[in-house]
Amino acid sequence: MSTPARWPYAALLGLAAVALGVSAAPAPLYGIYADAWDFAPITTTLVFAAYAVAALVSVLVAGSLSDRYGRRPVLLGAIGLVLVGLAVFALAGGVAALVVARVLHGLGVGAIVVAGSAALLDLRPGAGARAGLHSGVAFNVGIASVVFLVAVDAQLDLAPLVTPYVTLGVLITLGGVAVLAMPEPHADDRAAKLHVARPQVPRAIAPDFRFAALGVMASxxxxxxxxxLFPTIASHAAGTTNLLFGGSVVAVSAATAAVSQLAGARWPARHAAVVGDLGTAVSLLACIGAVAWGDPVVLVVTSAVLGFFFGLAFGSSLRHLGQVVPAAHRGEVMSAFYVLAYSAMALPTILAGWAATVWGAADIFAPFMVLVALACTAAGVLGLRVRGTAPDEDLDTEPVAGGAAV
Known part of the structure; x- marks a missing residue:
């Protein structure tokens, strides 16, 4: 029996990393856009939230569509949307164009995340926990790399509102070529009927899903x-206008998130997620003190610590869910998971932007962090009460037939 090719798995992880990088690319540039077009914090968060809302819509349909028609068609369509969104960004002349671009990216990246995650499970059906680990690391590596490089480009003033989008367009195109070349990962029989399915979670894994979903919503x-908002808040607190500093605060957080997922891979997923949830709560409170202090080094170090626990919370929650989701429901369960994740990203961000416009970003930062810290604490407490549907798999071996559901 021949060994399946490994490159499609690696190519899908690379595509996921670039896609998440696309989603984060404007973060260091919002200050430039705001200065050029004179808009308030609420506008920044609405532009950002347009991505999250569109991604939410996308995950409602991408999972079920990829279950029925295959992963490749959904991924190729999503790549097309991302490319069009990058072109709109590069040509943008106002806020309306930013919103359109973010909507296109939300639709495309949301579909890549859901269909790609399901495809990884298809390619390695006996390694759900490992697929969750790899996905989480890829997401954070993509965000860290792209945000840092965009910030460098912006500080050097190398056409920062055009060059990053052209570069990302080339990388996404390469991902599309890889998807075209790979065989369809989802080989099960599929019903040839267009249907927008409601995300569903099998009753047997409901406790595990609630725990994983609450953790990802908080993080x-x-x-x-x-x-x-944080690049602007951190830069203002540190008394600097250096764009590289604002971008680095985000990039270092994403980088340590990737490291923490690798470090936590040897822990049982549920235990690691609980530590991540509770550690994130403490780190959020530490960020309040760091912003009040205003020391640049302290801000970067605190962001790094927060990123470490954030990554542990998100990656381990995803890994825990990957162990128990039944094969027949992968698309629908991943849709439900990311619907809640993107809802948690969009709604608090819009509220924070509105509050920052009314009272000022510095004034609302502490209350927001306290509220999210409470949510993270609740996720950790719930994790302590969940016993789990199946034992954590050994990441060094493949389970035998009839082992843990994934």
């Missing part, structure tokens, strides 16, 4: 504010 509500 992604932080992610929304970090990618839209």
């Amino acid at each position: 992604w509500s932080v992610l929304g504010v970090f990618l839209s």
Whole structure:
């Protein structure tokens, strides 16, 4: 029996990394857009939230569509949407264009995340936890790399509102070529009927899903504010206008998130997620003190610590869910998971932007962080009460037939 090719798995992870990088690319540039077009924090968060709302719509349909028609057609369509969105960004002349571009990216990236995650499970059906680990690391590596490089480009003033989008367009195109070349991962019989399915979670894994979903909702509500408002808040607190500093605060957080997922891979997923949830809560409170202090080094270090626990919370929650989701429901369950994640990203971000416009970003930062810290604490407490549907798989071996459901 021949060994399946490994390159499609790696190519899908690369595509996911670039796609998440696309979603975060404007983060260091919002200050430039705001200065050029004179808009308030609420506008920044609405532009950002347009992505999250569109991604939410996308995950409602991408999972079920990819279950029925295959992963490749959904991924190719999503790549097309991302490319059009990058072109709109590069040619943008006002806020309306930013909103259109973010909607296109939300639709495209949301579909890539859901269909790609399901495809990874298809390619390695006996390694759900490992697929969740790899996905989480790829997401954060993509965000960290792209945000840092965009910030460098912006600080050097190398056409920062055009060059990053052209570069990302080339990388996404390469991802599309890889998807075209790979065989269809989802080989099960599929019903040839267009149907927008409601995300569903099998009753047997409901406790595990609630725990994983609450953890990702708490952590992604932080992610929304970090990618839209935090570069400006941190720069203002440190008394600097250096664009590289604002971008680096976000990039270092995403980088340590990737490291933490690798470090936590040897822990049982549920235990690691609980530590991540509770650690994120403490780190959020530490960020309040760092912003009040205003020391640049302290801000960067605190962001790094927050990123470490954020990554542990998100990656381990995803890994825990990957172990228990039944094969026949992969698309629908991943849709439900990311619907909640993107909802948690969009709504708090819009509220934070509105509050920042009314009272000022510095004034609303502490209350927002406290509220999210409470949510993270609740996720950790719930995790302590969940016993789990199946034992964590050994990441060094493949389970035998009839082992843990994935």
